[in-house]
Amino acid sequence: MQCIYLFMDGLSLIKLLADENRFRIVEILSEGEMNVTDIFSRLGKEQSLISHHLANMREQGILIARHSGKKVFYSLSVPSLVSFLNEANRLASIISKGPNEEISVFPESKKEKDKEEDFETKIERGED
Secondary structure, three states, rough: OOOOOOOOOHHHHHHOOOOOHHHHHHHHHOOOEEEHHHHHHHHHOOHHHHHHHHHHHHHHHOEEEEEEEOOHHHHHHOOOHHHHHHHHHHHHHHHHOOOOOOOOOOOOOOOHHHHHHHHHHHHHHHHO
């Protein structure tokens, strides 16, 4: 079994997953460990192409390969990649709807920060 490397920064990870085939591989493996034959059949692409992507993703530490007899099984080395992809899909959906000033992808918008500062000031003054 291979371990994940202290492998990359966020930009490198995004670049690695920017390829549609690699993105789909992670989506498929989010369901759990799968053998190479099943991955090929789910993607419906050339075996050599998918093998290339699997090898690259394994080398980068995204996937773990486990050999069992003649079969090779792959799984995600970091299960939280699934959350990352879900969030990427959610953000893409929001962005595709066009600009909306009501939506803030940052948890603390300026208005929220101002309210928090006002609240802290009131507490310091003894006001509730």
